[in-house]
Amino acid sequence: MVATRNxxxxxxxxxxxxxxxxxxxxxxLWLNHKGKAKLGFVKRxxxxxxxxxxxxxxxxWNSYWFMDHAVDEHSRNLVGEMLEAGAKMGLxxxxxxxxxxxxxxALQISPGRFDERVFQALDHVxxxxxxxxxxxxxxxxxxxxxxxxxxxxxxxxxxxxxxxSSSNDSFFFDPSIxxxxxxxxxxxxxxxxxxxxxxxxxxxxxxxxxxINEPRCTTDxxxxxxxxxIDEMTGFIKSIDDKHLLTVGxxxxxxxxxxxxxTVNPEQWASELGTDFVQNSNSSNIDFASVHIYPDHWFHNxxxxxxxxxxxxxxxxHIEDGFKELKKPVLFTEFGLSNLxxxxxxxxxxxxxxxxxxxxxxxxxxxxxxxxxxxxxxFMEGMxxxxxxxxxxxxxxxxxxxxxxxxxxxxGKVTGRLKEHKLKELCSHKQ
Numbered sequence: 426m427v428a429t430r431n432x433x434x435x436x437x438x439x440x441x442x443x444x445x446x447x448x449x450x451x452x453x454l455w456l457n458h459k460g461k462a463k464l465g466f467v468k469r470x471x472x473x474x475x476x477x478x479x480x481x482x483x484x485x486w487n488s489y490w491f492m493d494h495a496v497d498e499h500s501r502n503l504v505g506e507m508l509e510a511g512a513k514m515g516l517x518x519x520x521x522x523x524x525x526x527x528x529x530x531a532l533q534i535s536p537g538r539f540d541e542r543v544f545q546a547l548d549h550v551x552x553x554x555x556x557x558x559x560x561x562x563x564x565x566x567x568x569x570x571x572x573x574x575x576x577x578x579x580x581x582x583x584x585x586x587x588x589x590s591s592s593n594d595s596f597f598f599d600p601s602i603x604x605x606x607x608x609x610x611x612x613x614x615x616x617x618x619x620x621x622x623x624x625x626x627x628x629x630x631x632x633x634x635x636x637i638n639e640p641r642c643t644t645d646x647x648x649x650x651x652x653x654x655i656d657e658m659t660g661f662i663k664s665i666d667d668k669h670l671l672t673v674g675x676x677x678x679x680x681x682x683x684x685x686x687x688t689v690n691p692e693q694w695a696s697e698l699g700t701d702f703v704q705n706s707n708s709s710n711i712d713f714a715s716v717h718i719y720p721d722h723w724f725h726n727x728x729x730x731x732x733x734x735x736x737x738x739x740x741x742x743h744i745e746d747g748f749k750e751l752k753k754p755v756l757f758t759e760f761g762l763s764n765l766x767x768x769x770x771x772x773x774x775x776x777x778x779x780x781x782x783x784x785x786x787x788x789x790x791x792x793x794x795x796x797x798x799x800x801x802x803x804f805m806e807g808m809x810x811x812x813x814x815x816x817x818x819x820x821x822x823x824x825x826x827x828x829x830x831x832x833x834x835x836x837g838k839v840t841g842r843l844k845e846h847k848l849k850e851l852c853s854h855k856q
């Protein structure tokens with residue numbers, strides 16, 4: 426009889442125990458979601474990037490290897506660790522590859538055929554970036570042969586018997602290859618992330634799309650072939666995704682269409698690559714210009730001090746063109762100093778970085794078009810096989826580590842973002 430009388434009470438007690446279990450299980454997830462502000466898309470306002478009506482100047486880095494490492498569960502953790510390390514330095518944007526055409530761990534195995542396992546790796550990269558409050562500049566194809574590039578597309582066309590030329594530059598003008606690339610773009614842009622459930626084209630974690638890494642079309646030095654391709658492909662991308670910013674991916678060389686700027690190029694060969702910084706960046710669907718900085722690859726007999734002088738002139742010229750000609754932001758998406766130079770000393774790299782950071786900081790203070798920098802490139806410990814003569818493990822080079830934090834704080838002060846929680850903590854600790 427006692428057990429019968431207590432049965433309703435036991436049911437009530439059981440209900441509360443179950444409710445408490447559910448609450449404790451999902452509380453952290455709910456609090457985390459509640460604590461994260463809704464992420465807005467990066468937009469352009471004249472020569473500035475803006476987020477939530479505030480200017481954004483980029484201090485970021487390149488880690489091209491994210492998707493490749495996320496495929497393997499044994500190396501996947503390096504993606505999150507690198508993003509966490511970048512976030513701790515106040516870095517806001519990471520540039521990485523969203524392509525791997527043919528070969529090992531290929532995203533696109535053959536035209537229109539994709540490896541879901543690799544796509545899920547890219548899903549993971551994007552989800553991890555959001556988790557660490559880092560945005561991604563995703564590059565869509567390589568002009569170089571690494572990770573397939575335009576050479577792989579040309580080979581596919583020849584294998585299928587539809588190629589019109591064996592030249593790698595046929596990537597830009599062969600109708601079949603253009604269709605291959607458009608199909609890839611459509612699949613990528615409309616991809617629904619298996620982790621977040623958000624289509625890529627609707628995900629503000631993606632800072633912008635980069636059409637191609639370092640395009641060159643040497644078979645047409647007039648620049649018409651490349652320009653036609655840029656106009657067609659950017660129009661196609663914008664027809665599917667009008668939320669994200671878009672850039673070409675240029676090295677920044679001036680071509681025949683900018684005769685007054687040819688003296689800014691490192692040497693004459695730079696004007697004969699079928700590209701033109703002003704013309705290519707002026708395309709109506711291009712939201713911001715991109716530039717690279719590699720004086721020790723572009724010159725062979727210059728001293729370090731001569732290279733520094735060139736860098737300042739190179740940057741100032743492009744910032745001026747962005748402000749006066751293009752009226753668009755200019756982002757220096759790759760820069761580095763090789764440690765294989767005959768006269769290389771570690772202190773040179775710090776000076777090189779500081780000069781570049783100073784030019785952007787001064788531009789930001791004057792509200793000009795210099796919109797930020799992305800260092801090439803950052804790695805984690807034990808990744809030497811993926812490094813090159815520019816690679817850096819941040820915490821192993823204390824002076825560079827501190828310099829990058831300093832730049833994050835300087836740019837945060839210019840934009841009024843120092844009050845944001847992460848920057849406030851980082852920069853107050855620095856001081």
